[in-house]
Amino acid sequence: MSGKLKEYIERLGTVWVEGEITQWGLSGGNAYGKVKDLSEDVTLSFRVWSTTLMKLKEEFRQGDRVVALVKSEWWPKGGTLTMQVYDIRHVGVGDLLAKLEALRRKLADEGLFDLDRKQRLPFLPGCIGLVTAKDSDAEKDVLRNAQLRWPAVNFRIRYATMQGDRAWSEVSGAIKSLDADPEVDVIIVARGGGDFQNLLPFSDERLIRVVAECRTPVVSAIGHEADHPLLDDVADLRASTPTDAAKRVVPDISDELARVRQARGRMAVRATGLVSAEIDRLASIRSRPVLADPDRIVSDRAEELTRWVARGAELVDYHLERAGLRIVELRGQLRTLSPQGTLERGYAIARLPSGAVLRRAADAVAGERIRLTLASGELAATVDDDRTPVADQS
Structure with missing residues (x-):
């Protein structure tokens, strides 16, 4: 559980705290002590590494009221919570921090820090605009690292005062000038660090709004990793140092x-x-056979066609022969059943005067004339008393 708590606490960011130093001591080049939050009567342990102590321009002792940028740390074995100090100043800057935090919230509410407003940096900018102090280390770092990565890179430099009362206006003017230049693809604002008050111009609301209105992507490279002016929030990309800005903007050839x-x-x-x-x-x-021997298709189909033609001729002859035999057979049957055939065998058909066929002798009346139809022609006859027909000679 202690390990999980350490992982959670390590994900927390830095925060400014204000209080009174109740304990201060040096050991091994590092400073250890405690700070008491007077509003809540809470005391927290802190540690200042020697690298941070070397950057501090003020001396601290027990009883001083300070404001410190700290990050929580959890020691799993001892189960203790301490604060690592990244920056510490006397309490005089507390009001400024409060004002900056209020301005930060105001600009954030207006949407100036929204991610969807951020512009993508070009892959290989044709011309880079640089706003920095003349002959500064920041200028040298950006130019040197950019040219090492891509020797043909072009810069358009605008010098400005990077601290003091005139800084925000000169930096704003330089940014506007570069933003109006159609050849400039990205703008870097670079300064090589400094204390809290030297970086205040880069949190000026007027400068922040100028950057927010830029059509050209802006990269903020102000101060060191622990510094966080408002320019970092409104810029399209925040670089931790001027060197980092050059590496982020220019690809490595x-x-x-x-x-x-x-x-x-x-x-x-x-x-x-x-x-x-x-x-x-x-x-x-x-x-495939179709391409290896194309003539085979024609020859195979020709033989098959010949076979079908011969077979068709045989079937036609067969059916014609069968049809002829059937006709002869039907003709014979027709002749056999024909009345004419019966007459040709010697029979005759007797008809009464009414035209009815005489079938029985009793149906004939003596003296009645009847007609006899023979195989060829007809005869008239008269019925006698014994029903024996007599041919009429008249």
Whole structure:
């Protein structure tokens, strides 16, 4: 559980606290002590590393009222909470910090710090605008590191006072000048650190609003990692130092050339693979019978067509022969069943005067004339008393 608590506390950020030093001592170049929050009567232990002590321009002792930038630390073995001090000043700056915090909240509420307002930096800027003090270490750091990474990089430099009462106006004018230049792709505002009061111009509301209105991406490289003026919040990118700004804005030519070589290698492998696959595919297609021996299709189909033609002729002859035999058979059956055929065998058809066929002798009346139809022609006859028909000679 103590380890998890340490992980949670380490994720917390820094915070400014105000109180009275109740204990102060040096050991091994580091400072250890305690600070008491007078409003809540709470005492916290703190530690100041020697590297931080060397940057401090003021001396501290027990009983001093101070404001300190601290970060919480948890010691799992002892189960104790201490504060690591990144910056410490006498309490005179407490009011300024409160005003800056109020201004920070005001500008944040207006949306000036929103992430969706941030502009993306160009991959390789054609021209970089630099706002800095003339002959400053910040200028040298930015130029040197940028040219080491990309020797052909171009800069357009605007010098300005980077501390004091005129700083905000000169920096604002330089930024406006570079923003109006269509050749400038990104603007870096660089200063090589300083104490809290020297960095106050970069939290001036008027400067912050000028940066917020810029159409060109702005990179803030003010102070060191622990410094946090309001310019860092409104800028499109915050760099921890001027050197970091150069590295964030300008790509490394050696890295980019290595990426190009890798990309070309991958493209060559891919292209070679595609060509080899297509060669194999063409070889496979060419080996198919339809392409290996195209005449075979015609010859095979010609033989098949000849067979079907011969078969068709045989079937036509067969069906014609069967149809002829059927006609002869039907003709014979028709002749057999025809009344004419019966008459040709010697039979005759007797009809009464009414035209009805005489079938029985009893149906005939003596003396009645009837007609006899023969195979060829007709005869008239008269019925006698014994129902024996007598041919009429008249």
